[in-house]
Each structure stands twice: as structure tokens, then as C-alpha cells.
Amino acid sequence: MSDKFYSRVSNTFLGIALVFVMFLIITDNVLPFSTNATVKSESLEIVPRVSGRIDSVLVESGDEVKVGTPLISIDNTDYSLALDKTRSLLKKAKSDLQEARKTHTRNRKLLKKGLVSQQNYEITENAYTVSQLALEQANIDYARAKLDFDRTNIKSNANGIVANLSIIRGTYASSGNTIGHIITSRKWIEAAFPEKSIDTFSKGTLVWVVLDAKPGQVFTGHVNYIEPASQSGINSPQNLSAVKSDTRWIRAQHKNVIRINLEVELEIPSGGMATVMLQGRGLNRTISYSWMKGISLFRYLY
Structure with a gap:
């Protein structure tokens, strides 16, 4: 009885391991999947073009501004x-x-x-x-x-939300030093995928996106472009070639960044985490959606 029990347990774990291995192979080569994805947005710096004492601060962090909105005035x-x-x-x-x-x-x-x-x-x-x-x-x-x-009257050069405005009336502002940011409404997803799965993507490829900020929902996005290079792949003219030391038995996978645009506009903070998966076609599309739907529901818990 005990031998049969242990045999069943062993077979069960072996089956789970095989399924997991198959899943890894599929997600790396057929339906690429990445949890290493981040919500990005444009951040424009608020930078004085002249130096002087701050005479008045007309906005505060969190305020919505448009192009030409007065932000700060410097003693003129x-x-x-x-x-x-x-x-x-x-x-x-x-x-x-x-x-x-x-x-x-x-x-x-x-x-x-x-x-x-x-x-x-x-x-x-x-x-x-x-x-x-x-x-x-x-x-x-x-x-x-x-x-x-x-230039003593600093105005917004974009539509967006004022963020991290680190200055008050009476303080000294130096020309060229950032004193705040304007976060625009334009957002996208940057996802890192293993380099061997990059061939499955091209401009316009459809993907599923699950946002940690929106549990239970699966969104559609499309690939805007694939980053042509990473920092480790750029050799600056002033630097000599460098060999990266690696003491691991198994080399870590190199990843490439893909920029993804969502099909719908969402009010979500930049910096939020996301999960991205290739949609695929036919049965693969059903499988990928089911998997991403499960992840979106899991986000209620974690």
C-alpha cells in the first residue's frame, strides 16, 4: 500500500515537473511570457532658464496643467x-x-x-x-x-500632471537645475524578454497585458518597437573593449526590451508593474488568454 502511494506521489511530482518544463519551453519559444514589465511615461523637467529668488509658486504637485500654464515666477x-x-x-x-x-x-x-x-x-x-x-x-x-x-515667468511646455515640485517661495533657483517634473498622459509598457524569443515579435504584434494596478483585467497591446541595443551592447569610442566576468555555472539569459502600446488609455501611475504575453493565434491564443486571465485574478491576492 505504501509503495503504491509513494509511487503515485512520485509520478505526480514527475508529471508536474514535466508540465512545468514544457511550459518553460513554450513560454520561451512559442508564447513568450514576461513578468519583467513596467509602465512608463514621459517626464518633462521643469528647469529655470534664469537664476533668482522664487517670487511665487502658482501650482503644486498633483495639479493638472496645459501648455502655457504659469508655474513659477522668479523675482524679476x-x-x-x-x-x-x-x-x-x-x-x-x-x-x-x-x-x-x-x-x-x-x-x-x-x-x-x-x-x-x-x-x-x-x-x-x-x-x-x-x-x-x-x-x-x-x-x-x-x-x-x-x-x-x-524667462522669469516659467510656464508649462506640455499637458500633464505636476510632480515632485521641490521648491517654495523665497528659495533660490539656479538656471539649469531641475525643480520639478510634468508627467504627460502618454504611457507605454516596457517589457524584457529573453533574446531567443525576440524573433516572435515584430512591430504591430498583439500581446496580452496584465497590470498589477488593474487586477482581474486583461488588456490588449501591440508592439511599438524593439529596442535595437542595450547598454551592455554599446561600445563607447573612449572606452576599450571589456570582458564581463561570469562565475556562474549556467549563464544568465540576456534580455531585450520591447516597447508596447496599450489599445486603450488608462489612468495608471507610471512605474507600476505588468505582465506581458504574446497572444498567438488559434489554440495558442486561447491558451495565452486563459493563462493571463488566471494571472490577472491572482493579482487580487498578490
Whole structure:
């Protein structure tokens, strides 16, 4: 009796092991499956283009903004003074050029009549040229001062949600330093698959997607593109070739990243985890959906 019992138990475990091995073979070669998938989204940095004290913060993390929405204003006192100064210099440069033009025109007429020397004419001609260059530089200085003044008002350059806004009124903001982010609504899935299964995918290939944030639901997605390279496969010009040391008996599988777009738009946070599986066709499609449906239900527990 005990021998039969142990024999049945052994056969059962052996059968389970064989089924598991077959499942691994199928998921690697026929219906690739990956739990190493993450929800990604675009994150645009909020970066001041000028430095100064924060005069007012008009939004906070979590606020929805659109292109052109005012976000932050920087104290513009110094920039206003600089703008007024360059405006005055521009006005003076225009006046100087006008005077130099009149003198140059008058001396040119006098030169033709022989009433002024060539040397005096060349002096006025050089002065006229210098005035033209001075006006060009004054225009450049004014445009730069105007641009800096306008940049004291930081506006959103995308539609999205403000996140991680790490600044308050009165603090100093440095030009070029990130002070927050805008997370756009555009989201996608990045899934890592063993390289031997990459041949089963191409642009437009349909996949099943289970999101940890949406248990019990199975979504359809399609492959947008396959990443053409990974960090380990890029050899920088300034670096010599490197040999990666490996002390494992069995080498870990290399994985390639596939970008997947969902067929529906969902309000889900970026960074969330997902599971992805090739849909396949016919019976394979039924099998893959059943498996993913089971995983989606399991997400209620874990």
C-alpha cells in the first residue's frame, strides 16, 4: 500500500515537473511570457532658464496643467533693470546712427563738390559703420535682456500632471537645475524578454497585458518597437573593449526590451508593474488568454 502511494506521489511530482518544463519551453519559444514589465511615461523637467529668488509658486504637485500654464515666477527686479538699461542703450544707438547717417550723407555730397577732404570723409564713413555695428549689438543686448526677463515667468511646455515640485517661495533657483517634473498622459509598457524569443515579435504584434494596478483585467497591446541595443551592447569610442566576468555555472539569459502600446488609455501611475504575453493565434491564443486571465485574478491576492 505504501509503495503504491509513494509511487503515485512520485509520478505526480514527475508529471508536474514535466508540465512545468514544457511550459518553460513554450513560454520561451512559442508564447513568450514576461513578468519583467513596467509602465512608463514621459517626464518633462521643469528647469529655470534664469537664476533668482522664487517670487511665487502658482501650482503644486498633483495639479493638472496645459501648455502655457504659469508655474513659477522668479523675482524679476534685476532683469527689469537690465531690460530698461538695454532699452535706453538701444534708443541711444538708434539716435547715434541717425546722426552718423546724416553726417555721412552730408560729407559725401561735400566730397563730390571738393569742399571736404577725403580723410575727413573716411572718418565720417568709419563713424557711420561703427554706429551700424553698435546698433546691431544694442539690438542683440536688448533681445537677450527681454528674453531673460520673459524667462522669469516659467510656464508649462506640455499637458500633464505636476510632480515632485521641490521648491517654495523665497528659495533660490539656479538656471539649469531641475525643480520639478510634468508627467504627460502618454504611457507605454516596457517589457524584457529573453533574446531567443525576440524573433516572435515584430512591430504591430498583439500581446496580452496584465497590470498589477488593474487586477482581474486583461488588456490588449501591440508592439511599438524593439529596442535595437542595450547598454551592455554599446561600445563607447573612449572606452576599450571589456570582458564581463561570469562565475556562474549556467549563464544568465540576456534580455531585450520591447516597447508596447496599450489599445486603450488608462489612468495608471507610471512605474507600476505588468505582465506581458504574446497572444498567438488559434489554440495558442486561447491558451495565452486563459493563462493571463488566471494571472490577472491572482493579482487580487498578490
